[in-house]
């Protein structure tokens with residue numbers, strides 16, 4: 001894999017050295033383009049030593065070989081990764097400005113190489129309407145984004161805008177490059193996360209679902225070429241593939257409505273969310289006061305989403321999840337039958353390394369024909385591909 005790594009003027013440029021090291025460790029060839037402002041944060045010498053190639057910085061530097069360098073770099077690259085990507089370089093790409101080596105190479109690479117930005121910036125800058133607009137336009141021109149994570153930023157603020165760790169970026173880049181496109185033309189509807197059932201303007205009932213499993217499945221399907229709609233309740237701050245259409249919802253009723261709105265066109269429905277089974281019967285418009293020694297809440301049953309789409313599912317594949325604490329086999333098979341599922345992935349959430357908070361999981365996958373298979377413990381990412389392999393076999 002040939003990677004042109006563009007480094008622009010962000011404090012996160014120090015992480016680029018590690019990106020080069022990790023890419024080279026996995027066998028990639030890496031050539032670096034450093035913007036003039038990027039050179040304020042990391043030296044050419046460091047990057048040249050790590051990449052074993054001269055670093056391109058100045059468009060009009062003395063030509064060492066006959067090629068026009070920005071064109072030859074764009075032709076050479078399988079991927080142009082800009083990490084860190086400043087608001088400035090994203091804006092230039094979105095508007096077609098080509099006034100230095102990196103922006104010119106990016107323009108020459110459109111339609112030739114995959115273009116990926118890993119933004120790094122202050123939260124205000126990241127969330128600004130201009131930057132969001134530019135990111136959207138860049139996507140329309142074929143670029144993809146590794147969304148930044150939340151945390152403490154170099155400026156001391158806490159929020160979104162921190163570039164992902166080099167190891168995550170390199171893994172995601174390889175996933176992107178190596179992914180088979182075996183799900184092209186298939187439409188997936190995936191639910192993820194917990195719902196929030198409000199009691200009053202400040203309190204709500206929810207559960208421990210992190211959304212990791214559902215988002216991993218949605219990401220894996222999108223990487224393999226599927227058109228994916230993700231209906232997401234409350235989730236942890238997890239990177240969602242930029243090709244996924246995300247519908248954010250709050251309550252179990254919202255999720256019910258969103259599923260019914262989008263399921264008609266889906267070839268596969270994967271219900272990995274944890275919608276609440278019960279919701280407060282009454283919502284108090286005012287904050288409930290701390291009067292008396294106890295508060296009795298009356299809850300009413302929510303609509304059963306999986307059951308509501310069980311009939312008339314036609315050839316659509318329905319996959320459910322069952323998080324159990326006992327009688328895994330019996331409960332999973334009962335749910336599979338009651339909800340007319342093609343498969344159900346059951347996991348014992350009391351097992352170490354499995355369930356809500358972990359990055360790993362292990363499931364027993366039960367099929368409608370009575371057979372079942374154990375995945376063994378693996379990362380939620382790998383498990384998502386394992387599950388999708390079983391779904392892909394059905395097409």
Ligand SMILES: Cc1cc2nc3c(=O)[nH]c(=O)nc-3n(C[C@H](O)[C@H](O)[C@H](O)COP(=O)(O)O)c2cc1C
Pocket residue numbers: 007008009010011012035036037038085086087088089120121122125
């Ligand atoms: C200390 C310092 C840190 C900066 N960090 C960022 C950053 O993380 N993200 C960003 O978009 N701009 C950041 N900037 C501003 C950019 O360097 C500036 O917009 C510059 O014009 C970007 O040029 P380039 O995109 O050609 O590299 C920073 C500036 C300074 C002085």
